[in-house]
Amino acid sequence: MPITRDSVAKRAGVSSATVSRVYNKSLAVSSDLRTRVLEAAEELGYKPNSFAATLRRKGTGNLAFVEFSKQGRAYYWGRLDSFDWFFGRALRGIQQVIEYSSYQLRFYSVSKKEELNELALQCDGIIAYDVDTEEELSFLADLPIPVVVSHHLDKVEGIACVRTDNYQGGRLQASYLKSLGCVSPLYVSGYLESVEPHRQRLAGFRSLYPDADLMTTEIGSQDSISELVGKVTRIAHQYDSLAAVNDLTLFSILLNEKLALPSVGYDASPYHALFLSQVASIDLDSGAIYQEAARMLLSLLAGEEKKCVTITPVLVHSQREATTAFSK
Structure with a gap:
């Protein structure tokens, strides 16, 4: 007998809708319920069927990770080889969330609004990497799919965002x-x-x-x-x-x-x-920032409201075992 979402719900003592919210990383699910569902799924050997989920929601099953080209700038830190690690941690943060959902992550580089309009027809949601100008933000406005922007803009209205301070x-x-x-x-x-x-x-x-x-x-x-x-x-x-x-x-x-x-x-x-x-x-923890961005995008896809979240940076010493956060 196949293991289904209903099987997990019965084992965890929750509704099938709660199981769906857990796998879509909805922020409305408590940590206790999430743990119960994931433990039940592991006990039963349950794996979500991404193709079937895509058919049910009549979407593409794809999420886009979008990076702007940043052409024509005298300086952009992201073009320096010494910052490749930052991008890698951001991707790892996203993947840690998306891999347990029914979505696939695809990567795109864009420079124009028209490219984003076309992209919106090919995916169900967008995480925009290092949006740092008002022009880039305007390109993402009014798209017909959920969008989450990260991580440098501090004044964002009308679009969900995860930012640093x-x-x-x-x-x-x-x-x-x-x-x-x-x-x-x-x-x-x-x-x-x-x-x-x-x-x-x-x-x-x-x-x-x-x-x-x-x-x-x-x-x-x-x-x-x-x-x-x-x-x-x-x-x-x-x-x-x-x-x-x-x-x-x-x-x-x-x-x-x-x-x-x-x-x-x-x-x-x-x-x-x-x-x-x-x-x-x-x-500033790029992994945590983009992990939260992925969670937020999945919550938008589940029908939750837009919001902006700030991941507060912390001070660390060169001896990596000593981490200190100041609040002065």
């Missing part, structure tokens, strides 16, 4: 240095005119260090590294600590000049564990 992240950087008794930090950043997250991180940092000196550089440019290191080395004696807009910038300095200064970067990249001194970073 760059202002709070900058404030966490400052909180770390404050906790060490630092009073005169140097902050290194770049492309402040064109990159809103960089401006937000600096603003958060200066909320606790309003007089912090700022040094700017061309982030990711090999030609600018030696110039940056030279500048920092010449004036390092004026400061008691160092903060940078991302780990890439901080490591460009620390790998070329041994500075005996407490330091804090941003992104918590895998290379962060190489530093065993007083070096910290801010982890």
